Amino acid sequence: MRLSTVDLQKRLNPDKPKGLHMGLTVLLAWLAGAAFILALAPYGIWPVALVSPAILYALLVPAMTGRRAFLIGQAYGTGLWCVGAFWLYTSIHVYGDTPAWLALIMIALMGLGMGLFHGFLALIFNRVVGKQPLSFAALWILQEWMKTWLFTGFPWLFVGYAFTEQYWLSSLAPVAGVFAVSFVAVLLAASIVELLRRRGGYMIPSIALLIISSTLWLINPQWTKPKGTPDLSVSLIQGNIPQDLKWLTEYQIETLKIYATLTRDEWGRDIVLWPESSIPMFQTEAVGFISEMVAMAKETDTTWVTGIPYKDEAAFDASTDKYPPFYNSVVALGAQAEGLYKKQRLVPFGEYIPFQGVLDILPNLAGSQDIMSYSRGSDQQSPLRVRGHNLGAAICYEVAYPDTTRKNAIGTDFLLTISNDAWFGKSAGPLQHLQMVQMRALENGRWFMRATNTGVTAIIDHKGRIVERAPQFERTVLRGDIQARVGNTPFMRFGQYPMLFIMTLLLILSYLGKRTKTPVRLVK
Numbered sequence: 001m002r003l004s005t006v007d008l009q010k011r012l013n014p015d016k017p018k019g020l021h022m023g024l025t026v027l028l029a030w031l032a033g034a035a036f037i038l039a040l041a042p043y044g045i046w047p048v049a050l051v052s053p054a055i056l057y058a059l060l061v062p063a064m065t066g067r068r069a070f071l072i073g074q075a076y077g078t079g080l081w082c083v084g085a086f087w088l089y090t091s092i093h094v095y096g097d098t099p100a101w102l103a104l105i106m107i108a109l110m111g112l113g114m115g116l117f118h119g120f121l122a123l124i125f126n127r128v129v130g131k132q133p134l135s136f137a138a139l140w141i142l143q144e145w146m147k148t149w150l151f152t153g154f155p156w157l158f159v160g161y162a163f164t165e166q167y168w169l170s171s172l173a174p175v176a177g178v179f180a181v182s183f184v185a186v187l188l189a190a191s192i193v194e195l196l197r198r199r200g201g202y203m204i205p206s207i208a209l210l211i212i213s214s215t216l217w218l219i220n221p222q223w224t225k226p227k228g229t230p231d232l233s234v235s236l237i238q239g240n241i242p243q244d245l246k247w248l249t250e251y252q253i254e255t256l257k258i259y260a261t262l263t264r265d266e267w268g269r270d271i272v273l274w275p276e277s278s279i280p281m282f283q284t285e286a287v288g289f290i291s292e293m294v295a296m297a298k299e300t301d302t303t304w305v306t307g308i309p310y311k312d313e314a315a316f317d318a319s320t321d322k323y324p325p326f327y328n329s330v331v332a333l334g335a336q337a338e339g340l341y342k343k344q345r346l347v348p349f350g351e352y353i354p355f356q357g358v359l360d361i362l363p364n365l366a367g368s369q370d371i372m373s374y375s376r377g378s379d380q381q382s383p384l385r386v387r388g389h390n391l392g393a394a395i396c397y398e399v400a401y402p403d404t405t406r407k408n409a410i411g412t413d414f415l416l417t418i419s420n421d422a423w424f425g426k427s428a429g430p431l432q433h434l435q436m437v438q439m440r441a442l443e444n445g446r447w448f449m450r451a452t453n454t455g456v457t458a459i460i461d462h463k464g465r466i467v468e469r470a471p472q473f474e475r476t477v478l479r480g481d482i483q484a485r486v487g488n489t490p491f492m493r494f495g496q497y498p499m500l501f502i503m504t505l506l507l508i509l510s511y512l513g514k515r516t517k518t519p520v521r522l523v524k
Helices: 005-012 022-039 048-060 066-084 088-094 100-127 133-146 159-163 178-196 200-219 249-263 287-299 396-400 402-409 429-444 490-494 497-514
Strands: 232-238 271-273 303-311 326-334 340-342 384-386 389-395 414-419 448-452 458-460 466-469 476-482
Touching: 022 048, 022 066, 048 066, 048 100, 048 133, 048 159, 048 178, 066 100, 088 100, 100 133, 133 178, 133 200, 133 497, 159 178, 159 429, 178 200, 178 497, 232 249, 232 448, 249 287, 249 476, 271 448, 287 303, 287 326, 303 384, 326 384, 326 389, 389 396, 389 402, 396 402, 396 414, 396 429, 402 414, 402 429, 402 490, 414 429, 429 448, 429 458, 429 490, 458 476, 466 476
Parallel strands: 232 271, 271 303, 389 414, 414 448
Antiparallel strands: 232 476, 303 326, 326 340, 384 389, 448 458, 458 466
């Protein structure tokens, strides 16, 4: 017998709701969000990336008030960030000298703040659009995208990263980026819930998209192709400098000695790459050392690429500036080398103080406008020029931004990223960071060199596969070869705009469809 919409809603929402108590619902939502970390590196249990959003969807499907929906979404998001980004505790407490109790409070506040993204997702899903998998997945992607730019952005914990090495799904990344992977995964998760509710028709879009992604995986299209030049021999130097010593003035010379010693047997390779700020002083303070390294590089026909704080004294105007602008940068020196890249995406409170002056109401940040902060590099920088190739760069945290890396990759033959993940110790943070680099390689069809202070130092191919990898927390050198490639993936050509257009269109259609639905009783 066919049920009418009213009859169906009565069954789903009887006069005495049989749903979970609000407290249990919020707890379940929090646990579902917290469990998501198991889907990412280092755990890699990718089915959790389906189960976690599926639970949130199931909790939000019944009719309810906007307040209840918001609290469920907020609880999910808070659990996601408090546990998924708990690696921040190491940098705040261990290296930031913040008391443990205060560090935990700061993590909790961060979780509450970032949880608002899912809180508003749930509210809009409940009040504005139709409750079905397509609208849920579209809202999910829009909140992931907003994390790449709102309040400078914190683009972490995307669902798509859980499928980086699941090529039956991540084959969509070169086509439309990590957001496409996230969309299909969340859509599938919500559709499975509907299947369990005996509404199998919602599975059709998921199945169609999975067929497309699996077909791409099987036919393995080569979006980019080898440049036709010999592979380059590279040596990635991992100094393993303790974070509590790295910036001490009395340890600077020792740091330089460590890197010089590790590199001694690497001269003669095509490229020697040092990590972020491996020279822990401005270029003007290390002239003698740099000259010595450049001379050695030229003598052995080696390109030397290193991270270094760069002070732009030529741009200093004493009448208007308190100090010259300086940048977190990477420079190409030695044989067949040219170029300087200045980091575009800076870490709030780590590399600069946001809202300077406004934050004077906080005692510890009073007078923050007088603190020396890194300057932001232009988003129109030329690639480094290395051994006849264009080399795109990303420094540390900015490789987490899909569109920034995409723009830096255009017109390049291969890519590098340098980092210092010593801030996060033995937590999951550095491994999640590496997983993002794999996704960027896949999106852009380019090989990546990744040199870090403590690891994970790695060479990654154009399919996002780790070719070579050094052990963490060891003073070592990673040797390997990289391939230059040319051509653009669809994602490089069009970026995230097609996905954003489709998501917006889905939400508009869902909104219009909701307006014709019969009102239903709300659960408070």
